[in-house]
Amino acid sequence: MTQPTANCPNCGAKIIFRWSSSVQTVCQYCKSILVRTDIDLKKVGQVADLPPNSSPIQIGTESIYNRQAFVAVG
Ligand SMILES: [Zn+2]
Secondary structure: OOOOEEEOOOOOOEEEOOOOOOOEEEOOOOOEEEEEOOOOEEEEEEOOOOOOOOOOOOOOOEEEEOOEEEEOOO
């Protein structure tokens, strides 16, 4: 499976969408919230800095809920 990539419109970092059907992701470098449209990315906001240990679930955690596999992405 290929992962679509693009460049962050805010900082220029490489963005990798986890799934080809993903339409939203967060830049790992500048924390911009990015939405993919047909041809480009739009910055729609910014993720606030979170206090350390605010959640017991780490980003990237993979699990299954109601027989549905998921990955915590934000
Ligand atoms: Zn960025």
